[in-house]
Structures are given as structure tokens and as C-alpha cells.
Amino acid sequence: MSANTPLAQQSCAACRGDEPSLTQPEIERMLPLVPEWQVVTVANVPRLRRTFRFDDFAGALAFTQQVGELAEAQGHHPVLRTEWGKVRVDWWTHKINGLHNNDFVMAAKSDELFSA
């Protein structure tokens, strides 16, 4: 897998927990690749966050299920907040208390599910 492979086509690499988090310059270089996402900090840990909009509750619930299945398949799990008309997705890497390339991969894959 080349570094030029689009994010959404990459897979989550096993994260051993002894890898460094992405640095702030690295995060800033990657964010334009997932322009709908923003970095928010919760309990001192940066997360990638996007709120996806739907016409009703059923659409939001179906998307939650899709992202959840993607998470299971990749072995990397988000926090999903589902309510009427929207799903807020947060990706970060618990093992390193920070952001990893995997989180950007999962953000791009989530975008792809939404556009599909």
C-alpha cells in the first residue's frame, strides 16, 4: 500500500500502542484530505468529528449500523451519537490517546459510506 493510496482505500494498520500520535503539523497536513471533519479535544485527547445529516431517525440509525459494521471489520471503533436526523461520529485511537493515520482512514471510509 503506497502512501499515495487514497485514504478511503487504505486499511487500518494494527496499532500497538507504542506508536506516537500524529503531531500537530501532521494532523494539519492530513485534515484537508477529509475536509468535512474537524479536530475537537475531549478530556485532552484530540478526536476527528463529523456530524452527518439525515431526513429522519431511520436514516440516522441505518448509517450508525453501517459505520458500526465498518468499525467491526477494521477493528477500530468510534463513538457514534445517533438521534433524529443526525449521527455524530468521533474517531480517535484510545491506545495512544491521540490521532493515528487509522483515524483519518476511518473518517474517509465513513464519508464514502455516506456518499454511497
Add this chain to the structure above:
Amino acid sequence: MSANTPLAQQSCAACRGDEPSLTQPEIERMLPLVPEWQVVTVANVPRLRRTFRFDDFAGALAFTQQVGELAEAQGHHPVLRTEWGKVRVDWWTHKINGLHNNDFVMAAKSDELFSA
């Protein structure tokens, strides 16, 4: 449907938006019926909240789906926060910015799904 019907067997009544919220004494009288739930206040609106625990992400996601389908069936929708090993459920009634008997019914029905 008698007032003595267990909460979990009741259905959500149509909420027209001109009904009063439950008063604090009414809430306190009903809370013991759903002892795993607590009242939290978010943006000045009381909600019923419970965090359900699971062994993994898949269990949490499956429960989210079950509660979501229940919500669709009853026409009353929660906020569901799904993550590895837990689902936090908030019930309240948007139309009245408060708690309604329906929220207690949905809390009891959620408990029943969890125990099933």
C-alpha cells in the same frame, strides 16, 4: 390501558406539545419504577439517562439497533451514544422540553430489551 399497567407494557401516547411536562413530584414518584435510570439536565431540559454495558462493540451496536427499532415503532426517539462496551440512552420529549409519561414507558421498554 389502566394506570396500573406496568410501564413496559404501555405504549407511547401521542404527545401534542400542549401537554405539561411532568412536575418534579411526579418525576420523583415515577423514578423508582425505572431504578436504573437517573434524571440529568442538559441545556435546562431534564432527560432520563441510563448507560447499558456490553462485552464488546458488537453487543453495543446490536442494542443500539434494537432500541432504535423500538423508537421507530413507538414514534418516540432517544439520543443513543454507542461505543465499545456501552450504549448511553437519553429519553426526553422534545415537544414539551421535558419529561412525559412516554419517556418512562420507553425507559422501561429499553430495560426489557436489555434483559431479554
